[in-house]
Amino acid sequence: MLARxxxxxxxxxxxxxxxxxxxxxxxxxxxxxxxxxxxxxxxADEIVFLDITAAHERRGxxxxxxxxxxxxxxxxxxxxxxxxxxxxxxxxxRAGADKVSFNTAxxxxxxxxxACAERFGSQAVVCAIDARRLPVEAGADGAPGRWEVVTHGGxxxxxxxxxxxxxxxxxxxxxxxxxxxxxxxGTRSGFDTxxxxxxxxRVRVPVIASGGAAGPDDFVTxxxxxxxxxxxxxxxxxxxxxxxSDVKEAMAAAGxxxxxIEESGE
Amino acid sequence: MxxxxxxxxxxxxxANMVSITKALAAVGAEVSVAEDAAGFAGMDAxxxxxxxxxxxxxxxxxxxxxxxxxxxxVRAGRPCLGICLGFQLFFDAxxxxxxxxxxxxxxxxxxxxxxxxxxxIGWNSVNVVRSHPLLDGVADGSxxxxxxxxxxxxxxxxxxxxxxxHGRPFVSAVAQGSLYGLQFHPEKSSEAGLxxxxxxxxxxxxxxxxxTPKAGVTAPAxxxxxxx
Numbered sequence: 108m109l110a111r112x113x114x115x116x117x118x119x120x121x122x123x124x125x126x127x128x129x130x131x132x133x134x135x136x137x138x139x140x141x142x143x144x145x146x147x148x149x150x151a152d153e154i155v156f157l158d159i160t161a162a163h164e165r166r167g168x169x170x171x172x173x174x175x176x177x178x179x180x181x182x183x184x185x186x187x188x189x190x191x192x193x194x195x196x197x198x199x200x201r202a203g204a205d206k207v208s209f210n211t212a213x214x215x216x217x218x219x220x221x222a223c224a225e226r227f228g229s230q231a232v233v234c235a236i237d238a239r240r241l242p243v244e245a246g247a248d249g250a251p252g253r254w255e256v257v258t259h260g261g262x263x264x265x266x267x268x269x270x271x272x273x274x275x276x277x278x279x280x281x282x283x284x285x286x287x288x289x290x291x292x293g294t295r296s297g298f299d300t301x302x303x304x305x306x307x308x309r310v311r312v313p314v315i316a317s318g319g320a321a322g323p324d325d326f327v328t329x330x331x332x333x334x335x336x337x338x339x340x341x342x343x344x345x346x347x348x349x350x351x352s353d354v355k356e357a358m359a360a361a362g363x364x365x366x367x368i369e370e371s372g373e
Numbered sequence: 374m375x376x377x378x379x380x381x382x383x384x385x386x387x388a389n390m391v392s393i394t395k396a397l398a399a400v401g402a403e404v405s406v407a408e409d410a411a412g413f414a415g416m417d418a419x420x421x422x423x424x425x426x427x428x429x430x431x432x433x434x435x436x437x438x439x440x441x442x443x444x445x446x447v448r449a450g451r452p453c454l455g456i457c458l459g460f461q462l463f464f465d466a467x468x469x470x471x472x473x474x475x476x477x478x479x480x481x482x483x484x485x486x487x488x489x490x491x492x493x494i495g496w497n498s499v500n501v502v503r504s505h506p507l508l509d510g511v512a513d514g515s516x517x518x519x520x521x522x523x524x525x526x527x528x529x530x531x532x533x534x535x536x537x538x539h540g541r542p543f544v545s546a547v548a549q550g551s552l553y554g555l556q557f558h559p560e561k562s563s564e565a566g567l568x569x570x571x572x573x574x575x576x577x578x579x580x581x582x583x584x585t586p587k588a589g590v591t592a593p594a595x596x597x598x599x600x601x
Contacts, residue, residue, distance in 0.1 A: 108498060109539055110495060177392050178395040181395075181399070181566060182562075183520075183558075203390075203395075204389070230424065230522070337495070366516035
């Protein structure tokens with residue numbers, strides 16, 4: 108049976124892992140390849156690098172990070188941030204990544220998803236969707252939730268509705284959706300399971316839940332109530348509040364299929 | 374260990390070359406990348422990696438003049454491992470784009486049936502149906518990483534080593550003589566994957582020495598799988 112994945116996410120700035128709040132007060136937290144390898148040993152099912160390097164400061168630093176990581180952490184690797192063309196995606200895959208995640212670039216040019224899927228297969232194309240809940244209209248209490256797609260880390264709004272955009276992204280070629288609740292991101296108040304379920308029940312591709320993890324129980328809820336196939340988190344792992352195996356233990360105790368590290372080790 | 378096993382990984386533009394070459398090196402192989410027929414010279418084994426679609430992959434293999442050398446290599450009984458799309462290409466044909474593939478194993482690749490999600494991405498359990506040195510030390514039900522939408526249906530049931538279920542069961546590992554195929558990605562499957570690659574090197578070493586390894590015998594390179 109397909110295991111539910113637990114995915115640590117690392118923010119990478121100019122080739123170093125950074126931690127900060129809303130892209131501010133960034134502190135150097137170490138070498139991405141080293142941290143990725145550590146997470147892989149702890150049982151991470153996959154690693155996501157989010158490249159937050161400003162465009163004018165890029166120059167292949169991320170490719171070098173990907174190359175070093177793929178050389179020592181033998182788990183799947185997804186890179187998001189900064190990839191805007193088929194050729195750039197090719198370079199990232201050739202450096203050793205398995206998937207590339209598109210967010211703002213896909214909103215700006217949805218055909219990019221199709222072009223990349225045709226070239227590399229939809230399994231390599233992840234569409235990242237940052238969604239913010241729309242206020243409930245007066246007199247519509249109890250109505251199903253609606254979410255708008257936002258870009259640039261939540262600083263810009265779009266006229267896209269998140270569930271509709273998710274379905275369209277899959278039609279265009281995305282093989283996986285990384286769904287982040289901007290209302291919950293960084294708040295440690297749990298995942299937006301209504302958002303997740305609204306999307307996961309309407310698409311056939313895997314959905315990765317993101318934004319809001321406070322503890323292992325939230326991972327269980329994201330899968331059970333949010334119907335997510337995988338769950339991503341950053342700060343709770345970086346700050347060592349919980350380990351990947353803590354999370355998996357809670358998921359296994361809740362009856363969810365997970366890959367326990369004991370099974371693959373000696 | 375004396376006499377490192379030399380493995381050529383075929384580069385036909387359809388694979389993550391970094392992961393597979395580094396994973397093979399991590400379990401002790403001397404790895405080179407073969408972009409054309411010359412790359413087979415002096416090798417002990419060939420690995421055919423790959424993700425993506427069958428038809429363009431066959432086009433790339435043809436363009437680089439790799440189809441006949443690969444067929445000759447396998448027909449001569451020399452060790453060869455196919456991974457994911459590389460494994461699917463061993464069969465006669467694929468429903469993916471109606472591609473005619475290498476014809477080294479009887480059967481064809483078909484879409485996964487009744488799959489709850491497609492592509493089938495993630496860690497899934499591999500159920501061993503036949504004991505074989507390739508899967509030595511792999512507990513029944515161990516998790517490996519998969520990324521695919523198609524899977525081969527071999528005509529000859531006796532080559533099947535393992536099955537995995539996503540919707541319905543499909544074949545996830547085969548062996549026929551010195552030809553081995555894995556639907557999962559050992560190079561992305563952490564310690565369990567490195568173990569299988571080490572087992573493959575053990576089989577190559579045994580064939581190099583002219584011996585036939587017995588099921589249950591630990592592969593010589595398997596020790597290194599635990600530390601990588």
